Amino acid sequence: MIDMTGKTLLVTGGGGGIGAACVRLAVELGGKVVLHDVRAGGAGEKLAQELGADKVRFVAADLSDGANVPKLWQEALAFQGRLDVLVNNAGIYEPADVSYDFAKWEKAWHRTLEICLVAPGHLCREAIDSFIPQGGGIIVNIASRAGFRGDDPDYMHYAAAKGGVVAMTRTIARGYGKQGITCFAVAPGFVNTALNKGFFDQYGIQGAADTIPLGEVAEPIDVARTVMFLASGHAKHATGTTVHINGASYVH
Ligand SMILES: NC(=O)c1ccc[n+]([C@@H]2O[C@H](COP(=O)([O-])OP(=O)(O)OC[C@H]3O[C@@H](n4cnc5c(N)ncnc54)[C@H](O)[C@@H]3O)[C@@H](O)[C@H]2O)c1
Numbered sequence: 001m002i003d004m005t006g007k008t009l010l011v012t013g014g015g016g017g018i019g020a021a022c023v024r025l026a027v028e029l030g031g032k033v034v035l036h037d038v039r040a041g042g043a044g045e046k047l048a049q050e051l052g053a054d055k056v057r058f059v060a061a062d063l064s065d066g067a068n069v070p071k072l073w074q075e076a077l078a079f080q081g082r083l084d085v086l087v088n089n090a091g092i093y094e095p096a097d098v099s100y101d102f103a104k105w106e107k108a109w110h111r112t113l114e115i116c117l118v119a120p121g122h123l124c125r126e127a128i129d130s131f132i133p134q135g136g137g138i139i140v141n142i143a144s145r146a147g148f149r150g151d152d153p154d155y156m157h158y159a160a161a162k163g164g165v166v167a168m169t170r171t172i173a174r175g176y177g178k179q180g181i182t183c184f185a186v187a188p189g190f191v192n193t194a195l196n197k198g199f200f201d202q203y204g205i206q207g208a209a210d211t212i213p214l215g216e217v218a219e220p221i222d223v224a225r226t227v228m229f230l231a232s233g234h235a236k237h238a239t240g241t242t243v244h245i246n247g248a249s250y251v252h
Helices: 017-028 044-052 068-078 102-134 152-178 194-207 220-231
Strands: 008-011 032-037 056-060 087-089 137-142 179-186 242-245
Touching: 008 017, 008 068, 017 032, 017 044, 017 137, 032 044, 032 068, 044 056, 056 068, 068 137, 087 102, 087 220, 102 152, 102 179, 137 152, 137 220, 137 242, 152 179, 179 220, 220 242
Parallel strands: 008 032, 008 087, 032 056, 087 137, 137 179, 179 242
Antiparallel strands: none
């Protein structure tokens, strides 16, 4: 049912757990991918090499500085001359505890907001600018359960950023539907990726699974399948919505 032939996607954070699953699935479904990651020489570039230069182009950009976004978009456009889908996936999960001194606290807030909200916003701007003249395009923003339910106290900045991603998604869907642009959010709960290393090291993966009615942590492919469904265009009339992938740990 899902065929990405003829579509080119930009997947940010494409070397990470969820991003890599999205890249692999997009290629498997016939699409071409610009695989972005923070730096060259890591898992992202290696995956791009494995999948082949005719299907995947690697582009590096540090999204902690939003000024890197316009160049990233131009490099991504250059691969196939157009982009059909933006998957805003790159993210970090770094604590900011109220016990931190102010300078450390403020730095953590800015870094999380920059990578998880501001850079995705800049990328949405670039996408809208390119999608309007070409008659449309699809944006899939990776949010989080935290953006709805809230998170632990030392991740209030992360929850705030992800809540912002949801509000941004809804606004884009409302504002640009008539120009053929659809925009979705995907909100995972616990996913088996390096992002949760701290939690898994402390409580084990079973510790996370125990908090989930489904009894297991989602795998990156569980998120990637939903992302590709949304990116395929089959869910056009669901624009503006969020798909929750959390094993009923927070039913919204
Ligand atoms: N894993 C989960 O449980 C979970 C839950 C909810 C939401 N999410 C979201 O899913 C997305 C993907 O996370 P993941 O679990 O695959 O994590 P991950 O750590 O495996 O991957 C994150 C990716 O983002 C990239 N990245 C980090 N800092 C960057 C920077 N400064 N500039 C550019 N890229 C940068 C990393 O290099 C990596 O490729 C994130 O937005 C995350 O917030 C994850």
